[in-house]
Amino acid sequence: MKNVIPVILAAMTLAAGCRQASEPAPVKTPLMGWSSWNAYMVNISDEIICHEADLLVEKGLRDKGFAQVNIDDGFFGPRTEDGVMTCNPQRFPDGMKPVADYIHSLGMKAGIYSDAGDNTCGSMYNKDTLGVGAGLYMHDAQDADLYFNQWDFDFIKIDYCGGRHAGLDEQDRYMEIRRVIDSVSTKPVSINICRWAYPGTWVSQAGDSWRTTGDIRPNWNSVKKIVGLNLYLSAFARNGHYNDMDMLALGYEDNQSGLGGESAFVRTTDYLTPDEEDAHFGLWCIMDSPLLLGCRLEGMPEHTLELVTNEELIALNQDPLGLQAHVVQHVGDTYVLVKDLLKRSGPRRGVAFYNPADLPAKVSVSSAELGYIGKVKVRDLLAHMDCGTADCISYEVPAHGVKMLSVEGRRTEQTLYEAEWAYAPKYTAIAQGPAFVPDESASGRTVVAGLGGEGNSLVWEDVWSDKGGSYALELVTIPADVETSGVAVSVNGTAVTPSVDGRYMAELGKGLNTVSISCVKPMPSVDCLKLEKLK
Ligand code: GLA
Numbered sequence: 001m002k003n004v005i006p007v008i009l010a011a012m013t014l015a016a017g018c019r020q021a022s023e024p025a026p027v028k029t030p031l032m033g034w035s036s037w038n039a040y041m042v043n044i045s046d047e048i049i050c051h052e053a054d055l056l057v058e059k060g061l062r063d064k065g066f067a068q069v070n071i072d073d074g075f076f077g078p079r080t081e082d083g084v085m086t087c088n089p090q091r092f093p094d095g096m097k098p099v100a101d102y103i104h105s106l107g108m109k110a111g112i113y114s115d116a117g118d119n120t121c122g123s124m125y126n127k128d129t130l131g132v133g134a135g136l137y138m139h140d141a142q143d144a145d146l147y148f149n150q151w152d153f154d155f156i157k158i159d160y161c162g163g164r165h166a167g168l169d170e171q172d173r174y175m176e177i178r179r180v181i182d183s184v185s186t187k188p189v190s191i192n193i194c195r196w197a198y199p200g201t202w203v204s205q206a207g208d209s210w211r212t213t214g215d216i217r218p219n220w221n222s223v224k225k226i227v228g229l230n231l232y233l234s235a236f237a238r239n240g241h242y243n244d245m246d247m248l249a250l251g252y253e254d255n256q257s258g259l260g261g262e263s264a265f266v267r268t269t270d271y272l273t274p275d276e277e278d279a280h281f282g283l284w285c286i287m288d289s290p291l292l293l294g295c296r297l298e299g300m301p302e303h304t305l306e307l308v309t310n311e312e313l314i315a316l317n318q319d320p321l322g323l324q325a326h327v328v329q330h331v332g333d334t335y336v337l338v339k340d341l342l343k344r345s346g347p348r349r350g351v352a353f354y355n356p357a358d359l360p361a362k363v364s365v366s367s368a369e370l371g372y373i374g375k376v377k378v379r380d381l382l383a384h385m386d387c388g389t390a391d392c393i394s395y396e397v398p399a400h401g402v403k404m405l406s407v408e409g410r411r412t413e414q415t416l417y418e419a420e421w422a423y424a425p426k427y428t429a430i431a432q433g434p435a436f437v438p439d440e441s442a443s444g445r446t447v448v449a450g451l452g453g454e455g456n457s458l459v460w461e462d463v464w465s466d467k468g469g470s471y472a473l474e475l476v477t478i479p480a481d482v483e484t485s486g487v488a489v490s491v492n493g494t495a496v497t498p499s500v501d502g503r504y505m506a507e508l509g510k511g512l513n514t515v516s517i518s519c520v521k522p523m524p525s526v527d528c529l530k531l532e533k534l535k
Pocket of ligand 1: 072120
């Protein structure tokens, strides 16, 4: 049962001062590098970190973009009487600065770790007793000065075990930490917020990236779960700030012996298969997650090294538009994800066919569904192969697998915008609010529910018009029998006044436009927004 509210947008002058449609500037792309946690847990040392940094260079990974080395939990020593943090004297006998210096000398950036609260996760779960009181809480300025000005680190991951332990409010705490770091550090610092679920849209002001899930494990269920939790978060990756799907769980076979130290990933029989590794890496790339390798690089299997150095996949992740792909088709268990490359509504797009199911599945998508007129040129990014032209692309996708493609052709203007591609300012995964709810009657089999009330709107920031002009918009809600009279629509910041018959009049500018819907009272679930150009 669908309730279609026709909204006719006709010529209308935009009020002075409202946002004009424009092409956004290139943004900072997701981080790429290596992080110590998955392979070593708290059992790190200067020798281990420098060795892994060397391996990034030797294996050609740095030159493909993996140019950041992150020290995770486990480096902490006791605080001095004045509260100054020290480092673990056994693990880092010469201090932390020489390690950051060494990483810098290799042409890479150096990352460090802390907690928003008092104690570290390692002090709670890994018997790292020196992590008690090692968090930033009560030491923000002192630690920021030490980590970024004195030790010279460029990045910090800020966990939340101590924040939870101390009963702190995450938003207040992380915003305060950002404020202090920005005022104390003499250089820009990239911040990763590790709160294990999308905490709310405030997070993009506090962090450059943020974890959206619990810790990854090197098995298919874990990867599938993380992908599922990020499929509808594309609008929250914006302006060079990204959803972090966690470190890559690639390269785990029998390579976990070697340089001492216990691994977070104890030997299991269900490490990822090559197809699963393709899906894991391909999806992290197209969904614009940070790409942080987590295995011991020494023993990284050849097929994994080949996969993570695939420049065509990396280019999806490092594309200057900084977009996270969104779901354009969800048939059976399968998904098709897509994103623009290089230019908004331009000729090239990245496409992933994703089959999370336990059996192979055929996936077919028309060029029209991907936003093109006529045939598109198709390229297989995993096989590095041109696959000719087609107006319907069909592949059998292996169980737990992907087909990673780029397509090129003549674009059409998008006529349907799913609700689940839109930005919801009040969305959070840790409290009540808007939610992505499966609904078989919806166009993408998902609706956004729980909208309405103060500031609880839904915003499409990427409504595209090639030339600008008058458009008819339909807002499709589900179900039909819910009161919709209070729904207000605005275009590029200007309220669009309903006419007597309930229709709305406005004009879209050339390029990107913002369409926002809100309601003072609870709003029916939103399926999608449809556009038709009138002239
Ligand atoms: C949490 C984080 C992990 C890792 C550990 C360190 O579990 O989610 O990524 O940093 O803490 O203790």
